[in-house]
Amino acid sequence: MLRLPLAAAAVFALAIVSLFVGVSDVSIASLVSGGEDGRAMMVLLISRIPRTLAIVLAGMGLAIAGMIMQMLARNRFVEPSTAGTTESAGLGLLVVLVFFPDMPLIGKMIVAAVFALAGTALFLRILREIPLRSVLLVPLVGIMLGGIISSITTFFAYRFELLQSLGSWTTGDFSSVLSGRYELLWIAAALTGAAWLAADRFTVAGMGEDFTTNLGLNYRRVMTLGLGIVSLVSATVVVTVGSIPFLGLIVPNVVSMLMGDNMRRAIPWIALLGAGFVLVCDIVGRLIRYPYEIPIGTVVGVVGSAIFLYLLLRREARYG
């Protein structure tokens, strides 16, 4: 159990590194000297710290959301972006933009969460109706559902000339995170804590409906709790930084391989690894074309799809 504090220290170190990467000169020296009218300190407080916090919170939240999805759908290859959840949240945002453009951020987030909930419930409903033989078909169904929902979103965004605003949610990007524009993500952190408290329920649900009922738990209630957490986390992340694909898929899978699916043990690791993974991807995205930036959604998408492919092929080899 000593390894957990070590991992936490590593993530903390990454977060510190992340604070000092960027175009504007922020270093220990410039902070101490307070040159240029304390500009370095201002950048740190208004931009860098919020950005790093946003990365950590979104990374944790999405990784946990992915884990919950996998336990509820009992499939290793689902996560909010392969289950129609993220796309549904995007559709919700579009609806807000068209009908209530002046709604505050929290309102947008709630509407997006309601849509995300409906979209995920629809996905699970479809899974129930179609008995799928292959584990790989499940995420394919989810990706198709997501494709349909996002094409509806794109069509109406095009009609209402909102394609540009839409772009900021479909590709995750931390560069616009400033103090005052990320705080909603603390909700995702709170939900991660809630998931930890309910960890045993999700493990039991992952054993299936019959085992859950046998152990005296109400399966429907566990499902509702899990879906609620997944939808809220997805919505807060989409509203504040945009969608980050594959994250919720890779991190829980890696942790599952290393230590299994007993959630009480796995959740702290999933949260830490989620935060660490996004921190690394974000630093890479900021350095690779310095001084320009590659959006996080793209970096995670490229790295993630490669790892995703590896996981798919590996699993097939073992169970095929």
Next chain:
Amino acid sequence: MIITKGITKAYGGTVVVDDVSIALPTRGITSIIGPNGAGKSTMLSIISRLLGMDAGTVTVDGMDVTKTPGDVLARRLSILRQDNHMSARLTVADLVAFGRYPYSKGRLTVEDKRHIDEAIAYLNLEDLRGRFLDELSGGQRQRAFVAMVLCQDTDYVLLDEPLNNLDMKHAMGMMKLMRRAANELGKTVVLVLHDINFASWYSDYIVAMKDGKVVNHGSTEDIINPDALRAIYDMNINVHEIGGQRISLFYD
């Protein structure tokens, strides 16, 4: 005592369990036998509230299974179905420990740990404690599931075809274990069995089902005889007495 009154379940137009009213005796082993599609597993699922019914009631020690809180019932009755696909990657010890969930909701007490160790020892799983379920053979996994159900320490233990996936040695070991659980721990064990010789050898009471109805029930002597078996299976079955036990021969 488990008492069913008029339980009926239909899928589409097909009635799978048809107006079954029966009282299953307390303590000892009761086996449910019958041909494929007789409704045995469906009835077991209804009794253990895994499946809803279209009509009828089931009571366990007077508690209506559809109205009793889940965790109250989970401390009284446990159920293991056949073909358990588990996608969650758990170790044997973790799985068995979840048998204590109805009592401790995940915060294991000293008492819980004693139950876990006992259940693991009972099924000879000590060497496999730390192994993941997906690394085990079908038979080992089946034993791990049964250990979890025993760890739940309920008066009633319901098992749907527990001998599936088990070779002769382990099938016999499983039935002996059920016998011990019934004799030493005073449990009521209800099994769905396909092999009538296992049913004959180890049961105290046999319930025979066919076409969704209970066609016969009684002691082993009442059921394991050529006339009764013909009525159940529509075939001629010779019954021989060997060492005081009734053995059926149905090879042609």
